[in-house]
Amino acid sequence: MGWIRLILALLGLVLAGLVIYWQLIVAEGTYLGPGVVALLYDWSAHVYERIKQFDVGDEQWFLGLPLVRALSLIPAPLVLDVATGTGRLPRALLRQPAFDGRVIGLDLSRRMLRQAVERTAQFADRLTYIWQDARRLPFDDDTFDAVTCLEALEFTPDAREVVAELVRVLRPGGVLLVSNRIGQDARWLPGRALSNEGFEQMLHSFPLEDVKRQSWQMDYDLVWAIKTGRPQGGGVRPLVEIARCPACRGQLNREARGLRCQDCGCDYPIAEDGVIEMIGKRAR
Amino acid sequence: MVDQDLLEILRCPYCVSGETRKPGDDPGQLQLLHDCWLVCQEPDCDRKYPIRDGIPVMLIEEGDKWASLSIEALPVPPPSE
Numbered sequence: 011m012g013w014i015r016l017i018l019a020l021l022g023l024v025l026a027g028l029v030i031y032w033q034l035i036v037a038e039g040t041y042l043g044p045g046v047v048a049l050l051y052d053w054s055a056h057v058y059e060r061i062k063q064f065d066v067g068d069e070q071w072f073l074g075l076p077l078v079r080a081l082s083l084i085p086a087p088l089v090l091d092v093a094t095g096t097g098r099l100p101r102a103l104l105r106q107p108a109f110d111g112r113v114i115g116l117d118l119s120r121r122m123l124r125q126a127v128e129r130t131a132q133f134a135d136r137l138t139y140i141w142q143d144a145r146r147l148p149f150d151d152d153t154f155d156a157v158t159c160l161e162a163l164e165f166t167p168d169a170r171e172v173v174a175e176l177v178r179v180l181r182p183g184g185v186l187l188v189s190n191r192i193g194q195d196a197r198w199l200p201g202r203a204l205s206n207e208g209f210e211q212m213l214h215s216f217p218l219e220d221v222k223r224q225s226w227q228m229d230y231d232l233v234w235a236i237k238t239g240r241p242q243g244g245g246v247r248p249l250v251e252i253a254r255c256p257a258c259r260g261q262l263n264r265e266a267r268g269l270r271c272q273d274c275g276c277d278y279p280i281a282e283d284g285v286i287e288m289i290g291k292r293a294r
Numbered sequence: 295m296v297d298q299d300l301l302e303i304l305r306c307p308y309c310v311s312g313e314t315r316k317p318g319d320d321p322g323q324l325q326l327l328h329d330c331w332l333v334c335q336e337p338d339c340d341r342k343y344p345i346r347d348g349i350p351v352m353l354i355e356e357g358d359k360w361a362s363l364s365i366e367a368l369p370v371p372p373p374s375e
Binding site for chain 1: 300307310320350352375
């Protein structure tokens with residue numbers, strides 16, 4: 011019965027191949043632990059951009075432009091991109107002429123970050139990368155005006171744990187942008203990919219409001235949300251930080267009775283009713 | 295790029311997140327040493343995170359590696375991976 015054994019052996023090989031394909035290519039190592047996911051991304055970092063073929067127009071339309079609009083009222087917004095990979099989101103955002111803030115990108119794969127540094131060199135003065143796990147974000151609570159995490163949650167052991175961290179470092183009133191896995195492959199990610207209902211339910215278990223789902227790609231929907239609570243930080247900054255001398259655009263210091271320009275020495279009194287009088291009588 | 299703005303918001307991941315979060319308003323503050331080490335200021339933590347090629351390595355395992363070493367004994371610059 012030699013041929014039966016041969017067929018069984020062949021079947022076994024095909025099966026093993028399918029399992030390996032499923033575990034490493036479809037699931038990107040998620041069932042084998044975050045270490046394996048990072049290792050696979052380390053290995054493929056140099057071809058990642060070639061595989062993804064990001065379209066500049068799509069990136070601007072779906073990511074850069076809507077984020078800038080959502081942040082438009084905040085001067086110099088601070089944005090955190092978790093699982094930043096090759097710096098896709100920082101690029102989309104910093105290419106927007108209207109964006110005047112800073113971006114911090116964090117990833118578990120060191121080699122992806124190396125690609126990111128190279129591919130975003132032109133924005134280096136407004137961009138910082140950090141090597142760390144998404145499950146333990148190295149920032150204080152209520153820090154960022156926007157927190158993003160794209161095409162990554164389903165490859166973490168527990169999406170809820172990561173979202174908890176994203177929400178923790180987001181300031182009240184800040185913008186959360188994440189993606190949910192959909193499409194054919196999602197069924198091969200049991201326990202990882204969530205249904206649209208399950209994903210939104212999970213988000214609603216956090217202090218988030220205004221949760222909105224938006225079609226994006228074959229494999230992903232975008233989901234936007236706002237952290238509940240009274241907005242603080244971000245746009246609300248000390249006046250001396252944002253106010254400038256109308257005469258010379260110098261920085262202003264707070265004095266006993268008003269504001270004084272560091273550069274030209276002009277004084278701007280604060281009237282009894284609290285109005286800062288920048289026109290009218292100007293004393294030296 | 296690691297500058298003052300970043301230092302103001304960066305914290306030790308062990309002391310700021312999860313079940314190991316330390317008490318207090320703003321736990322896990324870091325001090326920058328020699329422009330290439332971030333040292334956790336929590337009394338019983340001692341984790342130290344190297345900055346390699348301008349990228350802070352904020353992995354908890356990396357911080358553990360240098361916890362037993364005194365601040366004076368830290369290599370400058372930190373050895374590569």
